[in-house]
Amino acid sequence: MNEDDRGKLLARILNATAKFIESGSIMNADTGLDRIARIASPYGDAMQRVATYISVGLASQMLKNLHGVAYVITSHAIAEATQGEGVMHVIDLSSSDSALWIHLMHRLKERQQKNSHHHHPLVLKITGINENREALDQMEIDLRAEAKKLNFNLHFQFNSVVSNLESLDIEGLNVIKGESLAISSVLKLHSLLATDDDAML
Template sequence: MDSGSPYQWLRELRRDSQSSNPISLLIECAKCVASGNIKNADIGLEYISQISSPDGNAVQRMVTYFSKALGYKIVKQLPGVYKSLNTSKTSLSSDDILVQKYFYELCPFLKFSYLITNQAIVETMECEQVVHIVDLHCSEPAQWINLIQTLKKRPGGPPHLKITGIHDKKEVLDQMSFHLTAEAGNLDFPLQFNPIVSKLEDVDFNNLPVKTGDAVAITSALQLHSLLATDDEMVGKISPAGPSSINLQRAVQMGQRTFAEWLERDMINAYILSPDSALSPLFLGASPKMGIFLNAMRKLQPKLLVITEQESNLNGCNLMERIDRALYFYSSLFDCLDSTVTRTSVERQKLESMLLGEQIKNIITCEGVDRKERHEKVEKWIRRLEMAGFVKVPLSYNGRIEATNLLQRYSHKYKFKEDNDCLLVCWSDRPLFSVSAWSFRR
């Protein structure tokens, strides 16, 4: 827009916040959306569309997806229009699988997580004869192929390895089964693969094929945060008046009796009723699903639990707070892709559009149970897991040496640092992902 633009608000904004910085304009548009000033937000978003591009530099690309998300936030006030736009944009399962593969290949974060996880399994299960891994998002054969190859060389021979793979897409598990059984056959390795088609929140731990005598390891890569989505029906029945105000029948149905068992141990008092608890807004009060899930998982008495999560605090209710923190987190992701992947890469474009862009849309547009991208920092995961009965396990020194070499193959800007016995993968000095290891407190 030229200086003769009739949009006084935009002219003043460009003069005050320096129009060369699209992030400043984006934040002002977000404030308009948050305050209900849709007219000014529309004017700002129109201008942003002229200065941003999914093919531009890192800032331009990121702002493109944030501005789209704000647009959806506005349109969502018209439910019919919003639904009609979304029903025509359902993605193919094959596309989802492909873009997850791009994330694995173009960024080192999952490779780092898998390397650290496998080393922790090897060391923790050193003397075990039957090792049973429960993978809560079983999607990348390379992780377990590497473990099979490592365990094959174990002094005294490999253990009998069982892998229970959980995923909501059958075709993903079929591919996992094909690749893993082929590798096990080539190496004459004792492997049993159990596919479980299920969404994470619907996993029935009581019916998993875990047998007495199995040494259990559970792995979760970028999955648990989705369980932080508020269960409005349940939370609405929780009040500071105490446990009597909870609909126990509903709770028991959701948790297969586990929630009732929590009540018997006064966990409600520990998590919800204490105003001094850092978990009071995070744990059962805001996310009963997470509490139920951790308690059910603990019943498997895992010898090892390895969790990888985004290192960001995006679980707040305030829109501006979420946008500010999301800009901080995703600017680093777009920057690292800009520095390590060519601008013309079709794979990078699809990764940013179909994965990062959709995450940003979910963070900004959605509320309540619809908002699944509820990232939290490692200190909150530590408190949550400790109160759920898990204890931290120090991560392997040998794994760290290998992880350093892995990151350096991508860029010297990738680093990791230790925080409270957990590892944080960083871009420059900005932590982006955490890896932590736990065991069941016996």
């Protein structure tokens, strides 16, 4: 399968899987996630990598729907997954709420204090996507203020992407090899990934 066909197939399966999760059909969603795991790879091309991380997000969304877990788990899971070193890149598909990322910063500070033998700064990159530039600007102001207030070994970067999900350029998210990547707010994704109405599994 060439890169282009594989990208289209992944987008279709992801889209269908997101719809299954939203409508609560867990068996079908599970099958979809399983197929993605076989085709996608965290080390592959851009679409394979994005698909891997989106599917992780979808899986956690599925659990959330089942158990009503709050976003504390999300930021905890992201903090745990990145293990405190290097660059952590979070792509927030519905940026307007700073609370989740403020919570994440607190988690990261706690963890850095526990592992005080690590002196490497942590780089946290948040890419916020929203059609409304003011919402993104406000979010950046809040998060920069919080990072400053927390005053720990953190380099904080915020990238604003003014776009709706339908016209989002995945290449433009500048995902770099070697970054820990997390994608948030996954159930917004089916609009991004919809290729055509009958593209089901």
